[in-house]
Amino acid sequence: MHTNQVYIELDTANNEPHKWWHRRWVKIIGIFVIILTIFAVILALMLNFVIFAPNKSETSTTIATSSSPLTTTTVSLVTPTTTLPRTTATMTTQQSEPTTTSTSTTSSSTSSLSKSTSITTTSTTSSTTISSTASTTTSTTTTTAIPKWTMTGNMSVARYWHTASTLANGFVLVAGGYNSHSDHLDSADLYNPSTGTWTATGNMSVGRQHHTASTLANGLILVTGGLRGSSLNSAELYNPSTGAWTITGNMSVERYHHTSSTLSNGLVLVVGGFNSIGSLNSAELYNPSTGTWTMTGNMNVARNSHTASILENGYVLVTGTWATTGSMNDARHDHTVATLTNGSVLVAGGSNGTFIKSAELYNPLTGTWTTTGNMHVVRRDNTISTLTNGLVLVVGGYNGYFLNSAELYDPSTGTWTITANMSIARGYHT
Template identity: 55%
Template sequence: MGDNIRSIQMSVINDQIFQCAQSTCLPFNNLTTSDIRQCQIDCLSPNQCIAITFYKFTFQCQLFNDSLNQNGNMSYEMNVVTMISIIGTRYPPELALITTSSSTTSLSTTEAPRIWTTTGSMNYVRGTHAACVLANGTVLVTGGYDGSYLNTAELYNPSTGTWTTTRNMSYARRGHTASVLANGTVLVTGGFGVGYLNRAELYNPSTGTWTTTGNMSYARIYHTASVLANGTVLVTGGWNGVSYWNTAELYNPSTGTWTTTRNMSCTRMYHRASVLANGTVLVTGGYGGGYLNTAELYNPSTGTWTTTRNMSYAREFHTSSVLADGTVLVTGGYDGSDFLTTAELYNPSTSTWTITGSMSYARDCYTASVLANGTVLVAGGQNSGGYLNTAELYDPSTGTWTTTRNMSYARDWHTTSVLVNGTALVTGGYNNGSLNSAELY
């Protein structure tokens, strides 16, 4: 780490808390800070600080020291950020957050060079599949389409860069959702296989098995599923082949049952949903017989929806990303006439939208991922020129985009998962046929 004892290199991990090897391990300091930046600064002063866990809702900052009973195990918990010291290394190689301080405790960040590298290919070609990062750091990929509808599932091991098959789902499906619950199991809902599905099932990572759970009230594809702060899962909208839905329902993991909640103001599919720092859910855009610029908020405490300001642009197949400061970045998509480069920010404090820098490439059916350093990686998709291998980065501090290296494969309808080590795993998708290739950023 050099001669400056106040220079710390840390990896940043979202939705994971620092887990000690022994139950007697406790943070050496518990603070309430104004934001995560202040939590970082508080870790720089005491030399023994090697890990931070910051709780976004309560602004609680926990500092851990380098005692023998601690290790790198992680435990899943929503709406927290953990930073772990990796002194003496540059880890991960492609993405590292460098936190430094002088005697005046100033703070700066730099980034390691970014590149794409291919990793092991999946066992099955697939697009319109779902992927999620499990509590143990592996990635579960489910379903999709390869010319037929898939019930296959497989696991990516970041340590070896290899894929292993796991048990098949009970139902073949594409256009479904996969959500990691608080207990570590994965809830898969809806999609299309043998017809439009209201079926739901649970994957247990400990046993590698699937079990069916309660059916949704409505069959739906191209819906959204959001894990709320209380552990329930909110499913919204979608399509059943005949109707666009404004319906919403809640899954209770404790009982394995669904209950309907109030309907959205607009019917919509191809929309996006983001859980905000205050626990409400922001739903944006989509298609419901027309291309939508509308946005609305779900309040889990009351079970009600309220409309908020409209976006500046109607869009479907866009992305929605919650940034570190709590604002929401919405980018790209399609408005019925054009593929979009435009981007805008939603401020939950004022309920307003503001235009920010436009992307370099118009695109829809792509992915957007918030990286450990707070930037947003946009990759792939399609536009009028065809399938895209381009990638670019949004910097929230400047509101600007910069292009980065191209992916090895052009693709749309793929998935991108941010791994525990900070790298981004891209899997599958379409490019004149389904793909099984995977690559790391």
């Protein structure tokens, strides 16, 4: 070690710049390390939260069932839960209501991401949660069948004022009637619903119109009375197994425009009608076991072109006498009547000097009549049928013109709704 003071001071002065550069270089390296650390932290954050962030997943599931639609109605988020004499025949189809339902569900995943980064000079902890709410959209499509008419095979002979009876084998027997060519008809046709075709069957012994036909408990068809130039009292039986007619006992009174009803005991009650004397109040009973007729109590009022209904309790004839019940609100003839599923009786349309569109209900428990909604069209000599769903279908008729219109009565609301028209206008049909 030097002891010379001057040398020491000179040496110190000479080394001072070196020490200064050494300290400056340490600072530069420290600043550079800090900058690199900041860039590393930023890069790590970008990698974690931007580049490698998990994407939202979507899953779409579709469930669909379909049937052949007729007319579709779409509801979202709410689940709603159909004449001159002619040889033609028209069939109405009560179709089921197919339903097509599609469900679409979109779901988004929920994820949670937590990362921690530690550096010597800086410590940073970051936590983030990425979440989304799953959404579900449901749409329901309900297909409602529209009632429609379909043409089917023609009868072999044009006719009106005939009768139609459903046989035990499902065939339909049409007998007698009238046309402008052959006068009063004795011919009969059978309709096969499976093929939609008609086949001629055995002829009646006597041509007739305005007669009645009743299905007996043994499956035979009883035809009574009618008109052939003059009123008839004859009756005959059709046997579906042989296709032949046989004469049975004559009624005590000639009559047409009468009614016949098969009672629960198997007897057939014939009531009222018209003959050369005028309107009739007489009634008689047919016994299928003996083939004979017996007079029973007269009605209180003579009538023809009326209707007869067997009530839910089976009452039509009580102790051989007739009791007056409540009068209808509107007098009428050539009207139609249907027994409803609740036991009430619906009378609709007809004529009383003018054509009528009014309808009323008879309550067998109280013996009273109440008015219900009017039909949309005045008509008489139409047909009326109680459908399996409880609605009542009125078809065709006459109001100065033969009609092809049809309407449905809803007993639950007491209202009528127009439904599909027949292809051909007709009246006095079955």
